[in-house]
Amino acid sequence: MTIEQPAFGERVREIRRAQGMSQGDLAGDGVSPSYVSLVESGRRSPSTKAAKAIAERLGMPLEELTAPRPADRERTHRLELVGQLVAARASQAAGDWPAARRQLEAVAERAADNALDEVRWEARWELATVLDHLGAAADRERVLRSLLDAPLTTAAPLLHSQVAAELSQLHRRQGRLAEAVRRAEDARSAAADVEAARPARVQAQVALLSAYVESGEWHRAQGLADTLLDEAPPAGAPRLRAVGLWAAAGARYLDGRADAAHELLTEADELLAATDDVRQRTRLARARTLLALACDAPGADALLERVRQAAALLATPETLSWLAALETLDALRTSDAKRALERAGTIPVDSPALPTLDQARCVLIRARAQRAAGRAEAAEADFRTAAAGYETAGAYRLAMATWRELSDPGHLTGPDPHVVLMP
Helix, strand or coil: CCCCCCHHHHHHHHHHHHCCCCHHHHCECCECHHHHHHHHCCCCCCCHHHHHHHHHHHCCCHHHHHCCCHHHHHHHHHHHHHHHHHHHHHHHHCCCHHHHHHHHHHHHHHHHHCCCHHHHHHHHHHHHHHHHHHCCHHHHHHHHHHHHCCHHHHHCHHHHHHHHHHHHHHHHHCCCHHHHHHHHHHHHHHCCCCCCCCHHHHHHHHHHHHHHHHHCCHHHHHHHHHHHHHCCCCCCCHHHHHHHHHHHHHHHHHCCCHHHHHHHHHHHHHHHCCCCCHHHHHHHHHHHHHHHHHHCCCCHHHHHHHHHHHHHHCCCHHHHHHHHHHHHHHHHHCCCHHHHHHHHCCCCCCCCCCCHHHHHHHHHHHHHHHHHCCCHHHHHHHHHHHHHHHHHHCCHHHHHHHHHHHHCCCCCCCCCHHHCCCC
């Protein structure tokens, strides 16, 4: 039998005092009062024989005296699970997402078995991020919904806002814009009393602004963009400030302020360059390039070259799809209909790697290439497919713009709503 010190001595002293006994009352049969004092203070580890003698005088089995107390067991389990969380974070840092998923699921299960709600919440929150990297959208939604209903979340407005904002962004990628708006409004409401520039408040505003822009509620987007810029966090929080500026840029462009949008995106790009968020940096590079090509802005060629380099380093289906779409737009910009049609033919518009709205955007870009090449029937089919995709997602204003472009090719005189790519 292992007798752990100082836990054993603390337990002896606690029970002795509860029974109104002195250290002398425990002495006898080779166990002196001074020895009892040394044991209780943890300065002496008793032999099994001495420990049994002490237990007998306390009137309890030695096994019960040496058994871990509930608080000790909880502390041990918590330390073990924290160690496993650290291991899961190491797997994430190494890009081993399947291993991180297994580790976090195990931590969440063990934490639930031991009623360690805080550890379980943290494990499931990190699991949601890992599932995003794995492309497991359905599982990620399930985890986020369970977090939203967790007692810790309902008791803490900041946590509620954080989870609701993540659900909103997930729904946007899935093409469920009505739900995205509802979740983002919920997130903003939960963070209403939070100090300006705090992460939860900014994230909620970014989620809501993005949902407003894509669902076509542009009048609401303008006011929220003003608020977001007024409350933008300092440069000391580069990622948070960058996504805030990026979201505001989309609203500025749709309000006819293209120059302001370019300036905001440039600053956001510089801020994100100092972070290790490769996914956001890649998507922001697409957003800048898309807008620059549409406006024929200075630096468009250099931005497109950056996207090409990124695609060479990270040749994922989403990266390659967007590269083909952007090169199609570049050819249209220079009135090279042949090259536009050639590049448009390589866009895998039905790729599951593309979010729903991105699929519709890419189909519309292909439709424009078809029309420029004189392929009227193919162009009409693509315009109809793009409009249907927008309608399914709830992006009715973009759908209306698509139908109008199909029926009246020369109508577009203001900002092109299809070239706004939100965070």
